[in-house]
Amino acid sequence: MTISAANLPIWLASWLVWKIVPGRAAAKMAEFSHTEAGSGLDMLAAVEETTRPELRARYFRHALDELRHARLFRERAQAWSGARGRTQAVLEDSGFIASHGIRTTESLFRQLGEREFLAFVWVHEKRGAEQFDIYASLLGHDAATAAMFAEIAKDERFHIAYSRAELDRLAKAGDEAGVRGAVFKVRARRAWQLWVRLSLDFGNFMAGIWLTILYVVLLGPFSVVARAERPVGGVVPPAPRPAPADRAREMI
Ligand SMILES: [Fe+2]
Ligand SMILES: [Fe+2]
Secondary structure (H helix, E strand, O other): OOOOOOOHHHHHHHHHHHHHOOOHHHHHHHHHHHHHHHHHHHHHHHHHHOOOHHHHHHHHHHHHHHHHHHHHHHHHHHHHHOOOHHHHHHHHOOOHHHHOOOOOOOOHHHHHHHHHHHHHHHHHHHHHHHHHHHHHHHOOOOHHHHHHHHHHHHHHHHHHHHHHHHHHHHHHHHHHHHHHHHHHHHHHHHHHHHHHHHHHHHHHHHHHHHHHHHHHHHHHHHHHHHHHHOOOOOOOOOOOOOOHHHHHHHHO
16 A cells, blocks of 8 residues: 555554554554444444434444454454463453443444434544555555455445445435534544544653653662672572581580
8 A cells, every 4th residue: 555644644653553562463453352342332322222214224234343343353362462461451351442432331323413423433434444454554464464454444345335325315415514514523523532642642651761761860770789789699598507516615
């Protein structure tokens, strides 16, 4: 795939995650598994809450796709990590979806209403498909992972197409301004959440650097002094006991 100025930041961030930081790729797959499961649950809620019977079947197929994606990401995460360590801990974290804000107790459909929900699906699926293209190009050397992304991309095309078709139908029915406003709101909220997340990540990164510098500058010298005073080897051998005859002489 071609790298443009628009997708350069996400390409660089993805390159760091998938190629450079050790162990991060498997953990990221585990996180994706939760994100997809959260989307699946939101689509199932939409199946129940929509007042449009003709959309129910699409929401249901979408829900099944997302739950299958969750399984595919979980399997890749386990294959890469050997089903242990931090990755397995992320997979087994039953509170991950709630603690990472993927879903709240109120369904997305109820929060947004049908029109904005469809705008949300269209905007997020489109962006997700672009990101998955980048991941697929970075992980092309791993045949199983490349095949997984290709399979997911096929489903994402359906999600993008049906949500866009429904938005177009609403616009043609006279709600053009409402559809445009809903898409704008979803994009603005997405940009704000991205900004907050990046700020938090940057803050954590800088805190790590400052703590490392403090550790080296303040605690490092004490560690050197302590090492210099400690006998080599760390184990202090017992002082040789005097022979019984010598001890008896000392007691006189
Ligand atoms: Fe998905
Ligand atoms: Fe999707």
